[in-house]
Amino acid sequence: MTAAASSPQQPTPERFFGAINAYEQTEAIKTAVELEVFTAIAEGNTTAGAIAKRCEASERGVRVLCDFLTIHGFLTKDGTQYGLTADSAVFLNRKSPAYVGGVIEFLLTPRVREAHALLTEAVRRGGSALGEGNLVPENPDWVKFARAMMPMMVMPAQIMTAELLKGGAVHKVLDIAAGHGIYGITVAKQNPGAEIYACDWKNVLAVAEENARAMGVGDRYHLLPGSAFDVDFGGGYDLALITNFLHHFDPPTCTEFLRKVHASLGPGGRAAIVEFIPNPDRVTPPMAAAFSMMMLATTPAGDAYTFAEIESMLKNACFSRVALAEGQLGLDRLVIATK
Amino acid sequence: MTAAASSPQQPTPERFFGAINAYEQTEAIKTAVELEVFTAIAEGNTTAGAIAKRCEASERGVRVLCDFLTIHGFLTKDGTQYGLTADSAVFLNRKSPAYVGGVIEFLLTPRVREAHALLTEAVRRGGSALGEGNLVPENPDWVKFARAMMPMMVMPAQIMTAELLKGGAVHKVLDIAAGHGIYGITVAKQNPGAEIYACDWKNVLAVAEENARAMGVGDRYHLLPGSAFDVDFGGGYDLALITNFLHHFDPPTCTEFLRKVHASLGPGGRAAIVEFIPNPDRVTPPMAAAFSMMMLATTPAGDAYTFAEIESMLKNACFSRVALAEGQLGLDRLVIATK
Numbered sequence: 001m002t003a004a005a006s007s008p009q010q011p012t013p014e015r016f017f018g019a020i021n022a023y024e025q026t027e028a029i030k031t032a033v034e035l036e037v038f039t040a041i042a043e044g045n046t047t048a049g050a051i052a053k054r055c056e057a058s059e060r061g062v063r064v065l066c067d068f069l070t071i072h073g074f075l076t077k078d079g080t081q082y083g084l085t086a087d088s089a090v091f092l093n094r095k096s097p098a099y100v101g102g103v104i105e106f107l108l109t110p111r112v113r114e115a116h117a118l119l120t121e122a123v124r125r126g127g128s129a130l131g132e133g134n135l136v137p138e139n140p141d142w143v144k145f146a147r148a149m150m151p152m153m154v155m156p157a158q159i160m161t162a163e164l165l166k167g168g169a170v171h172k173v174l175d176i177a178a179g180h181g182i183y184g185i186t187v188a189k190q191n192p193g194a195e196i197y198a199c200d201w202k203n204v205l206a207v208a209e210e211n212a213r214a215m216g217v218g219d220r221y222h223l224l225p226g227s228a229f230d231v232d233f234g235g236g237y238d239l240a241l242i243t244n245f246l247h248h249f250d251p252p253t254c255t256e257f258l259r260k261v262h263a264s265l266g267p268g269g270r271a272a273i274v275e276f277i278p279n280p281d282r283v284t285p286p287m288a289a290a291f292s293m294m295m296l297a298t299t300p301a302g303d304a305y306t307f308a309e310i311e312s313m314l315k316n317a318c319f320s321r322v323a324l325a326e327g328q329l330g331l332d333r334l335v336i337a338t339k
Numbered sequence: 340m341t342a343a344a345s346s347p348q349q350p351t352p353e354r355f356f357g358a359i360n361a362y363e364q365t366e367a368i369k370t371a372v373e374l375e376v377f378t379a380i381a382e383g384n385t386t387a388g389a390i391a392k393r394c395e396a397s398e399r400g401v402r403v404l405c406d407f408l409t410i411h412g413f414l415t416k417d418g419t420q421y422g423l424t425a426d427s428a429v430f431l432n433r434k435s436p437a438y439v440g441g442v443i444e445f446l447l448t449p450r451v452r453e454a455h456a457l458l459t460e461a462v463r464r465g466g467s468a469l470g471e472g473n474l475v476p477e478n479p480d481w482v483k484f485a486r487a488m489m490p491m492m493v494m495p496a497q498i499m500t501a502e503l504l505k506g507g508a509v510h511k512v513l514d515i516a517a518g519h520g521i522y523g524i525t526v527a528k529q530n531p532g533a534e535i536y537a538c539d540w541k542n543v544l545a546v547a548e549e550n551a552r553a554m555g556v557g558d559r560y561h562l563l564p565g566s567a568f569d570v571d572f573g574g575g576y577d578l579a580l581i582t583n584f585l586h587h588f589d590p591p592t593c594t595e596f597l598r599k600v601h602a603s604l605g606p607g608g609r610a611a612i613v614e615f616i617p618n619p620d621r622v623t624p625p626m627a628a629a630f631s632m633m634m635l636a637t638t639p640a641g642d643a644y645t646f647a648e649i650e651s652m653l654k655n656a657c658f659s660r661v662a663l664a665e666g667q668l669g670l671d672r673l674v675i676a677t678k
Binding site: 023122 | 355364636
């Protein structure tokens with residue numbers, strides 16, 4: 001007998017079958033978060049039987065799920081004992097301060113899944129088969145985003161703020177598509193004189209305002225409810241934050257929007273753009289580059305833009321200097337443009 | 340600025356986010372097969388524009404899809420030129436004799452996807468949330484299986500047949516849950532005197548019979564339509580083939596069924612069991628072990644059984660000798676049991 005599957009030199013369809021069944025990883029990690037399997041193990045329930053009892057599930061189901069999570073690197077297994085990997089202990093135990101399990105509420109909404117189920121149609125037409133996708137006004141998915149994603153954004157917001165402080169303190173700050181508000185709030189905390197003007201849908205701003213109050217900057221936090229394309233920003237800002245926003249739109253729309261931002265800045269004012277930014281090859285780094293697929297499936301014309309593309313939009317919007325900051329903000333990069 | 344994502348020693352949620360979005364790989368590979376992207380590239384269309392024209396899709400959609408396929412190892416990219424990897428050229432070009440793209444028709448049926456969408460419920464109850472899952476009589480998904488999976492099974496069937504021939508020629512062969520029929524047909528071709536009795540649902544047997552005729556063994560091919568649990572097999576077989584069947588059922592059901600097989604064999608008759616067989620740890624090798632998840636989601640009580648479990652079922656069904664053959668049949672293993 002020969003061993004086709006174990007000869008790496010031979011062509012093999014294994015990667016193909018792995019991709020076909022990749023959705024099982026999505027369902028398994030979602031189920032594990034929903035049932036609090038990682039939290040159960042962190043509490044000392046290490047056998048399928050003990051985890052099942054804690055999670056109110058069947059032992060057989062938990063055994064299959066935990067084996068699957070072990071195969072995919074989320075758990076360890078020693079005999080019949082499951083354990084947490086270092087990453088799972090930090091990020092998936094609900095009692096860990098860095099817990100991020102809540103992001104499934106935003107990242108796996110039915111609308112996002114449906115948009116991908118129609119991917120063939122999206123590739124045919126060059127944009128989401130669901131039309132406006134998640135860009136409809138007051139979409140409650142953005143409230144989920146604001147609530148679920150904030151823990152992930154605390155560190156990137158701190159890194160961004162530290163980088164921006166190198167250019168001097170700021171006083172009047174526009175936070176566009178504020179979401180959870182953490183970027184603007186972090187800037188407010190590090191710039192004690194700064195007033196923050198946060199723009200987003202009204203239902204989303206309620207979350208940002210709640211966070212601003214909880215973090216002690218509520219008295220310097222002002223709301224600009226509505227579409228960022230329509231709201232009157234006012235003027236005289238010395239900083240505008242545009243975080244994970246441009247990727248939803250096509251380059252002409254982004255350029256037009258950046259002109260509006262440019263007009264709202266005072267002399268020497270800066271725009272800080274936080275984005276997934278793939279390299280010019282568009283296939284590295286993998287997670288930033290793969291974000292293009294999310295935008296194809298879920299928006300009419302959005303994309304993960306390269307630095308050259310963002311620079312071109314900013315120059316066309318009359319910004320004078322454009323620089324890509326060193327290093328990462330999590331998976332994001334920071335572009336700073338000066339009026 | 341620090342680079343959290345690029346410090347492998349630091350805990351990172353990257354694997355978690357990768358798993359959350361893993362379903363995008365499923366949708367992307369399905370779309371690429373449906374649009375014949377790999378075939379288009381094999382024909383010499385190597386830019387997004389040329390592929391888009393050949394596949395009747397948008398250039399923008401094709402560019403994002405091909406970048407995504409490159410990120411996940413299915414294509415190469417050099418400047419604006421896409422190329423096939425060695426595996427994609429062999430298995431995903433529709434004009435390749437080893438093309439397997441058709442398996443998406445069976446592996447990604449709406450029922451299978453729906454069963455996984457209800458995985459939390461399946462883990463709670465310890466079996467498919469859809470009840471009988473795909474085990475209902477005359478389920479047309481098994482016709483899809485028979486048509487789609489045959490190309491994949493030609494080589495495993497040849498390996499199995501060669502191994503069985505070491506034990507001597509066979510004359511009367513029972514092929515249980517024959518599906519495409521390729522296992523029994525291959526045995527018939529290598530044993531010119533053998534008569535094959537194929538059991539499966541009537542609608543599925545039509546595919547097996549068609550294949551038997553096309554492969555020149557139609558005159559030695561006999562049909563036993565109906566449930567393998569209910570049909571009268573007759574007796575005097577010197578070989579019974581039980582390929583990818585036991586994993587759908589729980590051990591008592593398997594044992595009871597193997598007793599029926601045992602009774603149908605003549606003296607010294609053999610049962611050949613082809614199965615995904617994980618190691619005793621149940622987490623290696625990864626693809627065979629992960630098959631447990633597919634059975635949890637889609638069957639009431641099926642599983643990927645270890646050799647010890649299969650051996651126990653066979654011994655309880657009164658088989659005298661049980662042996663695990665060396666090597667792989669693709670992802671499967673072969674167990675030979677003697678009456």
